Amino acid sequence: MENKLKKYLNYLIKHNGSDLHLKAGSSVHMRRNGELFALKGERLSNEDMTAIAKEMLTTPQYNQLVDSKELDCSYALDETKRFRVNFFYQVGGLSAVLRAIPENILSIDELNLPEVVKDLADLQSGLVLVTGVTGSGKSTTLAAMLDRINQRKRKHIISIEDPVEYMHKEQKSLVTQRAIGTNTHSFANALRSALREDIDIIFIGELRDLETMEIALHAANTGHLVFSTLHTLDAKESISRIIGMFPNEEQERVRMTLSFVLEGVISQRLVKDKEGGRVPAVEVMKGTARISELIAEKRDSEILEAIEKGKEIYGTQSFDQSLLDFYNSGRITQEEALRNATSPSDMNLMMQGIRQASGHENAKTVRSKNARKNFFDLKKPQA
Numbered sequence: 001m002e003n004k005l006k007k008y009l010n011y012l013i014k015h016n017g018s019d020l021h022l023k024a025g026s027s028v029h030m031r032r033n034g035e036l037f038a039l040k041g042e043r044l045s046n047e048d049m050t051a052i053a054k055e056m057l058t059t060p061q062y063n064q065l066v067d068s069k070e071l072d073c074s075y076a077l078d079e080t081k082r083f084r085v086n087f088f089y090q091v092g093g094l095s096a097v098l099r100a101i102p103e104n105i106l107s108i109d110e111l112n113l114p115e116v117v118k119d120l121a122d123l124q125s126g127l128v129l130v131t132g133v134t135g136s137g138k139s140t141t142l143a144a145m146l147d148r149i150n151q152r153k154r155k156h157i158i159s160i161e162d163p164v165e166y167m168h169k170e171q172k173s174l175v176t177q178r179a180i181g182t183n184t185h186s187f188a189n190a191l192r193s194a195l196r197e198d199i200d201i202i203f204i205g206e207l208r209d210l211e212t213m214e215i216a217l218h219a220a221n222t223g224h225l226v227f228s229t230l231h232t233l234d235a236k237e238s239i240s241r242i243i244g245m246f247p248n249e250e251q252e253r254v255r256m257t258l259s260f261v262l263e264g265v266i267s268q269r270l271v272k273d274k275e276g277g278r279v280p281a282v283e284v285m286k287g288t289a290r291i292s293e294l295i296a297e298k299r300d301s302e303i304l305e306a307i308e309k310g311k312e313i314y315g316t317q318s319f320d321q322s323l324l325d326f327y328n329s330g331r332i333t334q335e336e337a338l339r340n341a342t343s344p345s346d347m348n349l350m351m352q353g354i355r356q357a358s359g360h361e362n363a364k365t366v367r368s369k370n371a372r373k374n375f376f377d378l379k380k381p382q383a
Contacts, residue, residue, distance in 0.1 A: 004048075004052075005052055005055060005056070006077065008020055008022070008028055008039075009077050009081065009083065009098065010077075010081075011030070011039070012030055012098075012100060013081060013100060015030065015032060016032060016033075017030040017031060017032045017100065018031050018032065018099060018100060018135070019031040019097055019098065019099050019100070019135075020083075020097070020098045020100075021036070021095070021096075021097055022044060022049060022052060022095060022096045022097075022098070023044065023049075023090070023092065023095040023096075024044055024045060024046040024048070024049045024090075024092045024093030024094050024095060025043065025044070025045070025046070025092035025093060026043055026044065026092070027039060027040075027041060027042070027043050027044070028041060028044065033272070033276060033277060033278055034135075034270060034272065034278060045093075046092070046093030046094060049093055049094035049095065049096070050094060052096065053065060053087055053094060053096070056073075056075050056085065057071070057073065057087075061073055064181075065087050069088065069089045070086065070087060070088040070089070071085075071086070071087045071088075072084075072085070072086050072162055072163055072181075073085050073087075073163050073181075074101075074163035074164060074165070074179070075098065080103045081100075081103070082100075082101045082103075082165075082167070083098040083099060083100055083101060084098070084099045084101060084163060084165055085097070085098050085099075085163075101165050101166060102140070102166075105143045105144060105147045105166055105168070106140065106144055107144055107147070107148070108121070108141075108144045108145070108148060110144075111137075111140065111141065111144055111280065112279050112280060113141060113144070113266075113280060113282060114282055114284055114315060114317060114322070115315055116284050116286065116314065116315030116316060116317075117141070117144075117145065117266060117282075117284065118148065119286070119315065120145070120263065120264040120266065120284075120286070121145040121146075121148045121149060122148075122149075122152075123225055123263055123264075124223075124225060125220065125223045125224060125225050125263075126220050126225060126226070126261050126262070126263030126264075126287065127216065127217065127220040127226045127228075127258075127261045127262050127263060128145075128225070128226070128227050128228075128263055128264045128265075128266070129207075129227075129228055129229065129230055129238055129262075129264070129265045129266070130142050130227070130228075130229050130265075130266045130267075130268070131229065131230045131231070131232045131233070131234070131235075131237075131238050131265060131266070131267045131268070132231075132232075132233070132267055132268040132269060133231065133233070133269075134231065135270070136268045136269055136270055136280075137268050137270060137280055138229045138268060139165050139166065139229075140166075141266060141268065141280075142203060142227055142229065143165070143166040143168075145227065146159070146168060146175075146201075146203060146227070147168065149173060149201060150168055150170070150171045150172060150173045150175060151171050151172060152172060153172055153173060154172050154173060155172075155173045155174070155200040155201055156173065156174045156176070156197075156198055156199050156200050156201070157173050157174070157175045157176070157199070157200065157201045157202075157203065158176045158177075158178065158190075158194045158197065158199045158201070158202050158203070159175070159176070159177045159178065159202075159203040159205070160178050160180070160184065160187055160190040160191065160194070160202070160203070160204050160205060161177070161178070161179060161180070161203070161205035162179065162180035162181065162187070162205050162206070163179050163180070163181075163182075164177050164178075164179045173201075176197075178190050180205075186212075187204060187205070187206075187208060187209075187212040188209070188211040188212050188215060191204065191212060191215040191216065191219070192215060194219075195215075195218075195219060195222075195224075199224065200224065200225065201224065201225045201226075201227070202216075202219055202224055202225070202226045202227070203226075203227045203228070204216055204226065204227070204228040204229075205228070205229065206228065206229050206230070206231075207228045207229070207230055207242075209245075210245050210246060213242060213245055213246075214246075216228060217254070217257050217258070217261060220261040221257060221260065221261050230242075232267070233267060234265075234267045234283050234304075234319070235265035235267060235283060235285035235303055235304075235307065236300050236301075236303050236304060238265050238267070239258065239262070239265075239295060239300055239303070240300065242254070242258060243255055243258065255295060255296065255298070256296055258295055259292045259293075259295040259296035260292065262287050262291075262292075262295065263286070263287040264284065264285060264286050264287060265283075265284070265285045266282060266283075266284050267282065267283040267284075267319070268280045268281070268282050268283075269281045269282075269319065269340060271323070271326070271332055271336055271337075271339075271340045272332065272336050273326075273331050273332050273336075274330070274331065274332060274333060279326060279331055279332065281319055281322045281323050281326065281340060282317070282319075282322050283307065283317065283318050283319045283322065284307070284315070284316050284317055285303065285307050285316055286310065286314050286315075286316050288306075288310060288314055288316075290306050290310075291303065291306055291307075294306060304318055308321060318342070319340070319341070319342050320341050320342050320343060320346065320347050320350070323337045323340055323341055323347065324337065324347065324350055324351070327351065334351060337351070
């Protein structure tokens with residue numbers, strides 16, 4: 001099965017796919033630009049999948065898969081082609097999903113992320129979260145932020161991941177990368193150890209449990225810069241998730257700690273652009289004095305309004321403001337903006353406001369220049 005596996009993976013990369021789905025009893029599927037396609041060819045048997053697993057995994061990893069019925073790991077086709085892998089058993093047998101990890105780390109600008117993300121990468125201490133559903137680009141955004149630090153600062157960066165995704169070559173910083181299961185037994189163990197390893201910056205692949213969260217908050221509160229991810233939709237939900245992980249008697253303490261150490265939440269959704277690709281709609285919250293006050297006083301319902309009002313001063317933005325910017329610049333269609341909006345009705349009103357303001361400005365230009373041709377050029381509806 002080695003040659004078949006290489007063929008599938010090379011096909012995925014050649015066609016700019018993001019994920020390869022291998023399932024016993026089914027044909028091979030590929031995800032490209034958010035959509036899933038079946039590849040022509042034979043259906044994979046359970047024996048085929050077992051052979052693929054044994055080809056990709058070490059003997060201890062394969063035994064762990066059989067025992068636990070699922071396994072996270074990474075796989076390298078060669079020095080430049082790496083994949084994040086999840087094996088799992090389903091009704092028809094063994095399955096696997098392999099996500100391609102880009103060879104090159106793109107910059108914050110290349111990812112079309114807002115400028116405020118650079119400010120969060122340049123912090124000296126505190127907690128910064130990148131959130132979103134699976135496949136929304138969280139790892140890619142964090143890789144760009146860590147790479148910015150690596151290029152500019154002389155720091156010791158430790159990443160704790162399950163598994164390690166992007167490989168960071170040392171530039172100005174010293175970068176230590178640890179994989180759960182291979183280099184350490186758990187996030188909590190690795191975090192406790194990291195605090196004794198003269199670190200400046202910690203990247204935790206995911207805040208999965210209470211113990212890891214507690215240590216991460218402690219690290220941020222003692223002068224370290226901590227980056228991590230959560231599977232939450234926005235800043236408000238992220239705050240609720242963190243506080244809700246703790247027992248009731250601890251939640252007031254955690255809320256106060258969070259109001260001090262939470263420096264930013266970047267929440268992402270990938271939306272289709274007009275060219276068939278995808279761009280990240282991003283909500284960004286910064287830990288301003290106002291946000292800190294709202295968290296401490298349990299006024300989480302006011303956080304979204306504070307984010308929107310901070311756009312001009314702090315560069316923060318809501319999802320709908322992000323979508324509106326993409327729509328106004330011609331990157332996405334009106335239908336795509338409305339489909340992904342938090343409040344489609346409010347988004348529709350804002351779009352109408354933009355069109356009216358734009359029409360008024362164009363009419364003034366026409367009158368001042370008295371140019372009929374310019375009038376029709378300017379008034380053409382956007383595609």
